[in-house]
Amino acid sequence: MDIQSLFKMQKELDGFIEKERGIEGADLFQQKLLALLVEIGELANETRCFKFWSSKPASSKDTILEEFVDGVHFILSLGIIKSFDTKKFSIEVSDTQGDDPVKAFLFIYNSVNEFGKNRDLAHYDTLLQAYFSLGNTLGFTPLEVEAAYKKKNEINFRRQHEGY
Numbered sequence: 001m002d003i004q005s006l007f008k009m010q011k012e013l014d015g016f017i018e019k020e021r022g023i024e025g026a027d028l029f030q031q032k033l034l035a036l037l038v039e040i041g042e043l044a045n046e047t048r049c050f051k052f053w054s055s056k057p058a059s060s061k062d063t064i065l066e067e068f069v070d071g072v073h074f075i076l077s078l079g080i081i082k083s084f085d086t087k088k089f090s091i092e093v094s095d096t097q098g099d100d101p102v103k104a105f106l107f108i109y110n111s112v113n114e115f116g117k118n119r120d121l122a123h124y125d126t127l128l129q130a131y132f133s134l135g136n137t138l139g140f141t142p143l144e145v146e147a148a149y150k151k152k153n154e155i156n157f158r159r160q161h162e163g164y
Contacts, residue, residue, distance in 0.1 A: 001132075001142035001145065001146045002146065003089050004088075004089075006076055006146065006149055007076055007080065008085075009150070009153050010080060010085075010153070011080050013073075013153060013156055014077055014080060016160060020160060028081065029078065029081050029119075030116075032074050032077050032078050032081065033078065033112065033115075035074050036071060036074035036075060037112055039067065039071045040108060040109065040112070043067040043070070043071060046058065046059040046064045046067050047059070047064055047101055049101040049102050049105070050105070064138060065140055065144060066148065069145065069148045069149045072145065073149070073152070073153070075127060075128060075131055078115070078124070079124055082121075082124065084121055087121065089125065089128060091128070091132045091142065093129075093132050093135070093136040099137060101134070101137055104133065104137050107130055108130050108131055111123070111126050111131075112127060114126070114127075132145070
């Protein structure tokens, strides 16, 4: 996965949105952190991995992947705010949470909170790695994630042009 190209695409989208909304230079860290937490919750909801009380199956793989890349957008955007987009990241998916998506989601929520408190490169890298590891746990390859990100990025640009 070419994470640097994703950072570049996200930076262009963020710049376009900020210019269109007249919020260039605004400190949006807290809003984007909350948006990421919301997107992670939406992703968990689509997987239904925690809904032990329900027999309803998870959403389709495509729906879950689209929700997953919504989170990628905000993780990249937060990295851009902190100027981490200039760093070289190597995505190392791991199975520290095993195949248990509930543990993976809880670890990611904790990672978001820790990054929100510390705002440093080490905590950002932990979040980035954990999130892509979750993608692996959910059955997504790096190539699928990259393609889905690019597709959703185009949709996000189109939405902005349409007054979303």
